[in-house]
Each structure stands twice: as structure tokens, then as C-alpha cells.
């Protein structure tokens with residue numbers, strides 16, 4: 001049956017989800033409909049054929065089943081085994097799978113409730129506007145913001161561009177200085193480069209060896225003319241968590257003092273944080289942290305791809321020049337028709353993240369510890385990059401005397417990355433690892449392990465065994481490793497050519 005294979009196909013690729021989700025608490029009824037009884041999808045399809053009424057929450061609640069049930073039904077369907085040739089996915093920083101519950105929430109807005117949420121003259125518009133506003137509310141609740149402060153964009157890349165370029169250009173008559181760090185995502189660094197071309201001055205702060213910014217360095221870099229400071233919450237390559245509360249405090253106090261030199265009423269430096277890797281993974285409170293602008297991405301949070309958001313503070317108001325002009329949607333800051341299904345999906349992903357953050361964090365921490373302990377106890381000369389107390393779902397390890405790309409090639413049945421997906425096409429060593437002080441050789445020998453909500457213990461154990469075997473094999477073939485084994489200090493060797 002089309003409906004059920006469409007629905008269950010989502011979880012089908014990962015039979016192990018069954019084990020993970022079945023153990024999650026609390027059981028969420030919304031969106032799970034017994035496939036044998038008339039499902040929400042069937043109701044919607046019927047409705048499209050002009051037979052029935054709109055599916056609503058009552059329909060959904062009418063046939064609740066537990067997650068266990070869902071997955072056992074999915075398992076009974078012969079097509080639901082993970083195909084033997086599907087590799088294990090350990091790249092959660094690049095993107096995450098859509099949570100089946102998120103897809104359930106989105107479906108009605110593709111097929112039946114398809115109105116333009118900006119249509120004010122009819123019910124199709126009203127119902128999608130209501131759904132989109134509910135999604136906005138869930139995202140706001142996740143970061144303790146007002147829903148009016150959530151501006152939808154196409155993703156964190158756009159939110160970062162919008163924040164940096166928007167604020168810098170708006171305040172350019174008074175301020176021309178921007179501060180960021182050397183370890184930001186490419187889209188922040190490239191936005192800053194573009195602003196330099198326009199005449200702005202940018203300070204790229206170095207980071208400490210654990211990847212955190214030095215608050216003293218930040219203080220020294222602040223100027224009366226600093227318009228915006230952009231420092232990410234969680235780094236996408238090493239998982240380091242920045243002290244955003246302390247940064248927010250510094251800008252509110254010392255930053256505001258400096259700004260007064262330009263005259264009363266001059267705003268303090270605005271604080272922008274790229275939270276693409278932090279949203280829903282660690283608690284964030286924009287008010288507590290003194291954040292003025294925050295970039296978010298749906299696809300890093302088990303939500304649909306193609307949508308992001310930017311928190312833009314209303315009180316005190318942050319002003320920015322929009323980078324996209326048009327119909328004036330999203331408080332005039334980002335024109336364009338809201339994609340209701342995506343907004344509903346992102347909202348549902350945010351609601352689930354808030355509800356399950358403690359569980360997710362415990363699950364991911366336990367798997368991360370299992371991975372680190374297993375590999376580091378069985379393989380010598382492995383270094384953990386970044387801060388050991390960073391976000392555990394992002395573990396970056398250096399396997400000394402092995403070339404990272406060869407390691408990746410030998411690990412065909414595991415999807416890993418040697419850094420950011422955006423820069424993986426380049427053979428340059430990671431600029432993030434270089435900023436921590438790693439030399440080129442160690443930076444080239446590093447892998448990022450991205451653990452997510454649906455990763456299982458079995459997968460971690462498989463990965464560890466595989467890594468241990470491959471590292472040992474590659475080192476056996478490596479003349480450098482042989483020299484190290486013979487006690488030769490490679491730094492003392494003068495290489496010819």
C-alpha cells in the first residue's frame with residue numbers, strides 16, 4: 001500500500017531506530033497513527049478525492065499507538081531492513097535524518113492544507129498561517145524568545161549572512177568594525193571577507209588550544225566602533241562550546257561603555273551567535289546569554305532541509321538592512337512566501353528537541369564515551385581535539401601517522417567526515433584544527449565522529465572495531481610509523497626535496 005510504504009519507509013532504513021526510539025520517554029501520541037486503521041495520510045488522500053473532511057488532531061489521537069508498535073509493524077514489513085550495503089551514518093554535523101514524527105506533522109501541509117500562509121482572504125491561508133505561527137512558537141520556546149523575534153530564512157548560511165551584512169550595513173555611518181573568530185563556519189568568515197571589500201574592518205580572534213575564545217583577547221579587540229561580534233555557540237568540527245553568557249555580559253558592560261564614546265544612544269556591539277550546531281542539543285536562553293541575533297538550521301535538528309531561522313531581538317531593538325527584498329514578510333527583514341510544511345516540520349523538530357533534550361544528551365554522551373574509550377584504549381597515539389567538555393555528539397580524533405583521507409577511503413562502510421562538509425572538497429588541512437595549534441600532519445590525520453539521536457550502541461561498536469583494524473593496517477604499511485616505533489623523533493629529520 002502506497003501510504004504505508006511511504007510512511008514506514010522513513011524509518012525503514014534504520015531498523016535500529018526501533019530500539020532507540022522504543023526506549024525513549026515519554027511516548028508521544030501525536031502523529032502516530034495505526035497503519036491498519038485509517039491513517040491521517042489516508043484521510044488526507046480521501047479528502048483530496050473530495051470524500052472526507054480535513055484531518056485534525058482528533059483524527060490523529062483517535063488511533064494512537066506506541067513507538068514500539070510502530071517499529072514492530074515497520075519491522076514486519078519485509079522491506080524495512082536496512083539494506084546490507086547502506087553504510088553507518090556518523091556525520092550528524094553535516095545533516096541529520098528527518099525524525100519520522102516530524103515528517104508526520106508536515107505531510108498534511110503538502111497535500112491538503114496547501115494554502116499560502118500570507119493569503120488573508122480565505123480559509124486555506126488562515127489555516128496555514130495558524131500552523132506556521134505554531135511552528136514559530138515552538139522554535140521561540142526552545143530558545144526562550146518571543147515568537148515575533150523568529151525570522152525564517154533558507155538556513156543558517158542565510159541567517160549568518162543576514163545578521164552580519166544586515167547589521168554592519170545598517171550601522172555603517174557610525175560603526176565600521178566587526179569581531180569574529182578564526183574557527184567560525186565558512187559562511188561567517190566569507191560574509192566578513194565580503195564586508196572587508198565594502199570597507200569594514202574585521203578582527204579574526206585566535207582561539208585557545210581547546211578551541212574557546214579568550215575573553216581577555218575579546219575585550220582587547222573591542223572598539224567604540226565595533227558594530228557586531230559574531231561567535232558561534234558550538235563548533236561544527238570540534239564541538240567546543242563557547243562561553244556565550246560571558247561574551248554577552250562583556251558586550252553589555254564594557255562594550256556599551258566603549259560605545260558611549262560615540263555619543264549617547266549609540267548601541268552596544270550586537271552579539272550574534274551561529275547556533276546551527278547547538279540548537280536543541282544544549283540549553284540556550286537568548287535572554288540569559290545576552291544574545292541579539294542567533295542563526296539556526298532545521299536540518300541539523302532532525303527537521304526538513306531548506307529552512308532556517310534567525311532570532312532578531314526586538315527589545316532593545318536590533319536593526320538591520322535586509323539582504324532579500326520583496327513582499328515585506330517576516331517583519332520586512334526577509335521577504336518571500338513561508339514554506340508552511342517546512343516551518344511546521346522545523347517547529348515540530350524544535351518541540352521534540354525541547355521535550356527530549358535531556359534524554360538525547362544522555363544517549364549521545366553515553367555513545368560518545370563508549371566511542372572515545374573504546375578507540376583510545378585500543379589504539380595508541382590518538383589525540384582528542386578540542387575541549388573534552390564540549391558537545392559530546394561531535395568527537396574529533398587525530399590518528400597520528402595516518403593520512404585522514406586514506407583512513408576515510410578504507411572506511412567505506414562508515415560515513416564520516418574529516419571536517420566541515422562545506423570544505424571537504426578541498427585538500428587543505430582544516431583551518432579549525434590549525435587554529436587550535438595542530439600542525440599540518442596532525443590536522444590531516446583527523447576524523448570527526450558525528451553521533452546523533454538515532455545512533456545505536458551496535459553501530460558505535462562496529463565503528464570502533466573497524467577503526468582499530470584499519471588504523472593498525474595502515475600503520476603497518478607506513479614507513480613513518482616504523483620510524484616512530486624505532487624511537488626516531490620525526491621532527492629531527494631533514495627531508496629532502
Ligand SMILES: Cc1ncc(COP(=O)(O)O)c(C=O)c1O
Pocket residue numbers: 093094154155156157158185187232234235236274276277296297298299307308421422
Ligand atoms: C556551524 C554552522 N553554521 C552554519 C552552517 C550552514 O547551515 P545551513 O546548511 O543551514 O545553511 C552549518 C552547516 O554545516 C554549520 O555547521
